[in-house]
Amino acid sequence: MKVKDLLEKLKKFGGRRAIAVGDRSTSYDQIHTMSKDWLRGLRERGVPEGATVALIGDYGPESVAALFALMENNNIVVPVTPDSASQEDMFIRVAEVEWRVELSGADVNISETGNASAHPLYGELRKQGHPGLVLFSSGSTGEPKAALHDICRILKRYNKPGKAFRTLVFLQMDHIGGINTLFYTLANGGMIVIPASRSPEEVARAIEFHRVELLPTSPTFLNLLLLSGAYQGYALDSLKLITYGTEPMPASTLERLSEVLPHVRLKQTYGLSETGIMKSKSRDDRTTWMKVGGEGFETKIVNGRLWIKSEAAMLGYLNRPSPFDKDGFFDTGDIVVQDGEWIKVLCRESEIINVGGNKVFPTEIENVISSMEEVEDVLVYGEPNPLTGNSITAIIKPSGEIALNDLKNRVRIYCRDRLERFKIPTRIKLAQGDLHSARFKKARQLRN
Amino acid sequence: MDKPSIKKIIVDSIKNLNLSRGPDEQIDESPDARLLGGESNLDSLGLVTLLIDIEDNLADHECQVSLMDEKAMSRNRSPFRSVESLAQYIADFIESR
Numbered sequence: 001m002k003v004k005d006l007l008e009k010l011k012k013f014g015g016r017r018a019i020a021v022g023d024r025s026t027s028y029d030q031i032h033t034m035s036k037d038w039l040r041g042l043r044e045r046g047v048p049e050g051a052t053v054a055l056i057g058d059y060g061p062e063s064v065a066a067l068f069a070l071m072e073n074n075n076i077v078v079p080v081t082p083d084s085a086s087q088e089d090m091f092i093r094v095a096e097v098e099w100r101v102e103l104s105g106a107d108v109n110i111s112e113t114g115n116a117s118a119h120p121l122y123g124e125l126r127k128q129g130h131p132g133l134v135l136f137s138s139g140s141t142g143e144p145k146a147a148l149h150d151i152c153r154i155l156k157r158y159n160k161p162g163k164a165f166r167t168l169v170f171l172q173m174d175h176i177g178g179i180n181t182l183f184y185t186l187a188n189g190g191m192i193v194i195p196a197s198r199s200p201e202e203v204a205r206a207i208e209f210h211r212v213e214l215l216p217t218s219p220t221f222l223n224l225l226l227l228s229g230a231y232q233g234y235a236l237d238s239l240k241l242i243t244y245g246t247e248p249m250p251a252s253t254l255e256r257l258s259e260v261l262p263h264v265r266l267k268q269t270y271g272l273s274e275t276g277i278m279k280s281k282s283r284d285d286r287t288t289w290m291k292v293g294g295e296g297f298e299t300k301i302v303n304g305r306l307w308i309k310s311e312a313a314m315l316g317y318l319n320r321p322s323p324f325d326k327d328g329f330f331d332t333g334d335i336v337v338q339d340g341e342w343i344k345v346l347c348r349e350s351e352i353i354n355v356g357g358n359k360v361f362p363t364e365i366e367n368v369i370s371s372m373e374e375v376e377d378v379l380v381y382g383e384p385n386p387l388t389g390n391s392i393t394a395i396i397k398p399s400g401e402i403a404l405n406d407l408k409n410r411v412r413i414y415c416r417d418r419l420e421r422f423k424i425p426t427r428i429k430l431a432q433g434d435l436h437s438a439r440f441k442k443a444r445q446l447r448n
Numbered sequence: 449m450d451k452p453s454i455k456k457i458i459v460d461s462i463k464n465l466n467l468s469r470g471p472d473e474q475i476d477e478s479p480d481a482r483l484l485g486g487e488s489n490l491d492s493l494g495l496v497t498l499l500i501d502i503e504d505n506l507a508d509h510e511c512q513v514s515l516m517d518e519k520a521m522s523r524n525r526s527p528f529r530s531v532e533s534l535a536q537y538i539a540d541f542i543e544s545r
Contacts, residue, residue: 386516427504
């Protein structure tokens with residue numbers, strides 16, 4: 001599917017509801033018209049074809065219309081959402097962003113950054129006249145990896161018609177899962193439902209109000225939904241399917257879910273920002289054994305690690321060497337076990353802390369905390385946590401006398417302005433003695 | 449440790465945590481506050497942070513408890529739903545030892 005085919009589809013679905021925020025919804029017709037207005041606006045402001053553009057704002061009809069217009073203008077889009085706002089400056093630098101398009105309430109602000117974007121990978125896209133998408137994921141040396149996608153390759157998999165679900169969106173446009181949900185839903189005439197917040201209460205309310213059928217989410221959220229009891233106060237009988245991915249699913253959560261929502265099918269998904277989201281099939285609702293792949297995907301297992309070759313794969317990283325082998329396979333770093341055609345993901349590479357489905361590298365957090373005046377040394381590691389999979393602990397050796405509660409507040413306030421929320425340590429301890437020896441060991445493990 | 453003292457530690461932990469949270473992320477500091485659901489501002493990360501702070505502050509009073517385990521997670525009515533239910537859970541936990 002090309003961008004213009006997708007836009008034609010939007011027109012074809014006409015008065016159907018496309019996107020709902022709170023109680024208000026926007027039709028396919030409206031999104032189509034808004035997108036055309038956006039395209040005119042971009043051209044009037046002189047945003048050239050092929051330019052690299054950061055799209056900054058909340059998820060909603062306006063930002064979706066803006067995304068489609070940028071795609072039609074063959075721009076390379078760098079989405080910045082409230083989830084990633086703290087990293088905007090780094091995104092703009094690494095992705096060589098030339099234009100900023102910022103949505104704030106009803107206001108739109110389009111401006112030039114003064115950057116030039118000459119990355120060789122961008123050159124390839126521009127030569128072909130295809131729109132691009134830059135998605136960031138955590139990197140082991142602290143700077144997140146910037147994956148460049150050809151949007152035409154991503155869209156290709158939506159050629160085949162699929163089911164038109166009313167779908168609640170959890171992940172935003174700066175995440176491959178969010179992009180997948182958006183394109184799949186709109187290409188098939190479904191409805192995107194954006195909850196007022198991602199609290200269990202608001203999500204349950206939105207499911208009831210809009211009769212949501214599909215909930216793509218993470219095990220951590222499902223845990224919280226069960227704990228909060230929010231599933232009891234609302235009518236969730238419209239739900240047909242819950243898909244979960246991004247982190248290992250605890251067996252107890254799966255068990256409880258099948259008990260409290262017996263009418264809902266549970267399905268694991270698998271994907272990475274580098275490879276795109278694969279089709280997957282769970283062996284049954286109560287296991288994490290799954291079959292992955294399907295059209296456009298090939299897999300192989302080498303030394304217990306899963307490798308993927310995908311037609312929807314990224315072109316490459318903007319700030320790292322190409323990670324593909326000579327046959328075009330990508331090393332996921334996931335350790336898997338195999339039973340015939342079924343596989344089960346056991347764990348990520350050892351150094352990564354997975355907090356609620358987000359990958360966190362300890363060195364990135366250590367770098368931030370150790371830049372505080374109050375801190376002489378710091379060691380960060382993950383601890384298993386039944387609610388969020390893992391939680392982050394920081395052991396700190398302060399540079400002077402300080403009470404633990406005082407130190408906690410200063411570290412959290414300092415981190416709040418510099419790190420995404422899930423990277424902020426939940427447990428902060430005062431070091432007893434030196435961290436060097438322990439750190440040396442840990443550091444060596446991390447870098448191998 | 450008696451229940452009123454446990455409750456005070458929970459509320460003090462909430463007050464301390466609020467110091468590092470933004471104006472729109474404040475958690476209700478009253479002793480009958482709901483922690484999950486309703487108007488509560490706590491998401492999973494916030495809940496984990498608060499529970500760990502409470503564990504630390506209990507430890508300062510020579511009381512070692514581990515609040516997050518499969519037992520707590522698998523209860524039909526979550527012990528984390530309010531200050532009251534959490535205090536009761538901790539009191540029961542201490543008593544059972």
